[in-house]
Amino acid sequence: MRPSLAELQRHVAAAVMQPLTQRETMRQRNASGISNAETAAQWIKPNDRLSSFERLEIYNRQYWFRVFASFEEDFPGLQAVLGRRRFQALMRAYLEANPSTSFSLRNLGRNLEAWTRTNLQFVEPYAALALDMLRLEWAHIESFDMAAVPSLQPEALGEVDEATRIGLQPHVMLLALQHDVDNALIALQRDAGSSNSSVNNAASARVVRRVRSLSGVQQQELFLAVHRWQDTVYYKRITREDFQLLRAIRGGSTLMESIEAAFAGSTLQDEARAAYLQSAFQHWMAMGWLCPAQEAAC
Amino acid sequence: MPANRFNGYTEYGVGIGLRIPHYRHILQEKPVVDWFEIISENYMVDGGRPLTVLDQILEQYRVVQHGVSMYFGSAEPLNREHLKRLKQLVRRTGTPWLSDHLCWGSVDGRYTHDLLPMPYTFEAAQWTAEKIRQVQDFVEVPVAVENVSSYAEYHVSEMTEWEFLNEVVERADCGILLDVNNIYVSSQNHSFDARTYVDAVPAERVAQIHIAGHSKFEKYILDTHDHPVLDPVWALYARAIERCGPTATLLEWDDNIPTFDEVHAEALKANRYLLQAAPEQVELEAVR
Numbered sequence: 001m002r003p004s005l006a007e008l009q010r011h012v013a014a015a016v017m018q019p020l021t022q023r024e025t026m027r028q029r030n031a032s033g034i035s036n037a038e039t040a041a042q043w044i045k046p047n048d049r050l051s052s053f054e055r056l057e058i059y060n061r062q063y064w065f066r067v068f069a070s071f072e073e074d075f076p077g078l079q080a081v082l083g084r085r086r087f088q089a090l091m092r093a094y095l096e097a098n099p100s101t102s103f104s105l106r107n108l109g110r111n112l113e114a115w116t117r118t119n120l121q122f123v124e125p126y127a128a129l130a131l132d133m134l135r136l137e138w139a140h141i142e143s144f145d146m147a148a149v150p151s152l153q154p155e156a157l158g159e160v161d162e163a164t165r166i167g168l169q170p171h172v173m174l175l176a177l178q179h180d181v182d183n184a185l186i187a188l189q190r191d192a193g194s195s196n197s198s199v200n201n202a203a204s205a206r207v208v209r210r211v212r213s214l215s216g217v218q219q220q221e222l223f224l225a226v227h228r229w230q231d232t233v234y235y236k237r238i239t240r241e242d243f244q245l246l247r248a249i250r251g252g253s254t255l256m257e258s259i260e261a262a263f264a265g266s267t268l269q270d271e272a273r274a275a276y277l278q279s280a281f282q283h284w285m286a287m288g289w290l291c292p293a294q295e296a297a298c
Numbered sequence: 299m300p301a302n303r304f305n306g307y308t309e310y311g312v313g314i315g316l317r318i319p320h321y322r323h324i325l326q327e328k329p330v331v332d333w334f335e336i337i338s339e340n341y342m343v344d345g346g347r348p349l350t351v352l353d354q355i356l357e358q359y360r361v362v363q364h365g366v367s368m369y370f371g372s373a374e375p376l377n378r379e380h381l382k383r384l385k386q387l388v389r390r391t392g393t394p395w396l397s398d399h400l401c402w403g404s405v406d407g408r409y410t411h412d413l414l415p416m417p418y419t420f421e422a423a424q425w426t427a428e429k430i431r432q433v434q435d436f437v438e439v440p441v442a443v444e445n446v447s448s449y450a451e452y453h454v455s456e457m458t459e460w461e462f463l464n465e466v467v468e469r470a471d472c473g474i475l476l477d478v479n480n481i482y483v484s485s486q487n488h489s490f491d492a493r494t495y496v497d498a499v500p501a502e503r504v505a506q507i508h509i510a511g512h513s514k515f516e517k518y519i520l521d522t523h524d525h526p527v528l529d530p531v532w533a534l535y536a537r538a539i540e541r542c543g544p545t546a547t548l549l550e551w552d553d554n555i556p557t558f559d560e561v562h563a564e565a566l567k568a569n570r571y572l573l574q575a576a577p578e579q580v581e582l583e584a585v586r
Contacts, residue, residue: 002419002454003454004373004421005371005373005417005419005421005422005425006373006374006405008417008452008454009372009373009402009405009414010405010406012414013404013405013408013410013414016410016412016414017408017410042453043452043453043454044450044451044452044453045450045451045452045453047451047487047488047489048489049517049518050517050518052450054517055449055450056450058449058450058518058520059412059414059449059450062412063410063411063412066411066412067411070411099408099409100408100409100410100411101407101408101409102409103339103342103367103368103377103379103380103409104339104342104367105411106343144346144347145343145344145345145346145347145348145349146344146345146346147344147345148345148346170344170345171345171346200337200364200366200399200413200523200550200552201510201521201522201523201524201550201552201553202447202520202521202522203522203553228345228346231346231347231350232347
């Protein structure tokens with residue numbers, strides 16, 4: 001009986017998306033031990049120059065070249081932390097476990113942090129630094145093209161009370177880190193968002209990127225707001241109080257609850273807190289970070 | 299013939315693909331270009347530089363959307379989020395038509411990000427045509443489907459690629475984005491006569507034509523879009539223009555991208571053929 005369209009596509013996609021060998025050729029057998037030559041022969045016609053296996057292998061290689069290139073472009077900092085060999089192992093394992101579920105390659109790395117936390121063997125002995133770096137790189141991708149909604153206008157502040165909820169711009173990403181990875185990543189010259197640039201051409205060969213090395217990364221508690229200003233992504237160092245306050249605002253807390261959250265564990269003197277709050281809100285308003293709660297939720 | 303219901307009754311000339319390395323040049327120098335083709339997926343975002351640049355381009359130029367991951371031929375329902383974002387972009391750009399590929403590329407919600415060839419069966423044609431109709435109804439602009447380059451053929455196929463294309467576009471009542479480079483690449487990989495393909499296409503449905511360069515390997519040709527257009531492709535283009543009339547033409551250059559001027563100069567070579575097909579009209583376009 002003729003196979004259905006769905007059946008054909010499941011078999012071919014499984015072959016196309018199966019991992020390559022270390023030499024980046026198609027494996028002789030799939031994960032279930034079934035011969036790929038037999039699978040290819042079942043679905044694909046040979047021609048006078050290429051066997052069924054070789055024709056299927058073109059797509060198998062193209063698939064991986066494409067996702068490898070996208071992932072490497074999105075996480076140069078992580079590659080610099082881990083070095084080429086470790087990074088390649090992590091990338092292959094991650095992409096095997098997390099094939100793209102989005103129409104855009106921009107989202108390829110969205111599960112990386114969660115996956116890495118449960119697969120620390122790929123980032124040891126640099127786990128803390130690697131996690132900091134990949135979180136910053138993902139925040140950069142998010143901030144690059146997340147929405148900028150209408151900001152909270154100064155006149156709206158007149159109507160604010162303790163029970164008011166306000167919002168935080170979707171493109172502002174908040175990070176609490178253990179290393180000063182911000183300067184290191186800037187040094188690696190990030191100037192774009194994700195590699196999401198979708199194209200419809202084939203790659204003639206796998207692009208080999210130069211692995212940059214990191215220098216001078218120090219262990220330190222660091223709070224960052226990754227945000228966009230005039231279409232450029234910036235990493236702004238913020239205080240613990242800023243981080244806790246902004247995180248509470250993002251979480252939907254009232255202003256009073258957010259202010260309480262800001263000073264939890266704070267060493268800021270009581271008499272300095274009012275001035276701090278005035279200055280912080282003034283700055284965030286000027287940056288356009290605050291917005292009506294309903295806008296942030298959109 | 300070139301202005302038809304599949305390209306919104308427009309008379310576009312020679313365009314080029316809008317690519318990031320050329321942003322600065324285009325925005326600063328404002329070169330005279332008839333139109334730009336954008337890859338829809340690169341602008342289906344919520345904000346930031348991609349949309350800022352697009353809006354600036356839209357102030358000066360006409361833009362047509364080209365997609366790479368709608369996967370009309372995938373045996374799964376359309377992605378509603380994708381459709382919703384696509385329609386938002388259509389409203390932003392005012393594209394008179396939009397295109398995507400006659401291929402599949404996702405299974406059970408997993409994306410290959412590749413343009414995988416269809417099995418040329420009646421079942422696949424019916425399924426694919428239905429999905430094209432759904433997209434067309436949803437986005438409310440004409441849809442043109444593009445023939446892809448391919449490196450494999452299936453045992454189950456019941457017809458030739460061009461017969462399949464015709465079957466799909468008739469059932470969907472949609473347009474064709476005829477990629478003559480893709481026809482050439484596939485003709486070499488599958489040993490068929492490229493001109494037979496071009497001659498079999500219903501000329502009245504051709505909304506747009508793609509030209510591009512490719513790379514030749516020992517046993518096959520890859521559609522790499524990293525070279526100037528080669529002579530056999532120009533010959534196919536000439537034949538397509540002869541049959542279809544002066545049709546909106548777009549040069550794709552996606553890898554090893556040279557300067558804007560080099561890409562544009564390569565694209566404008568198409569005018570040699572367009573002038574022969576309708577000299578007065580093309581001269582007017584050039585003056586404008």
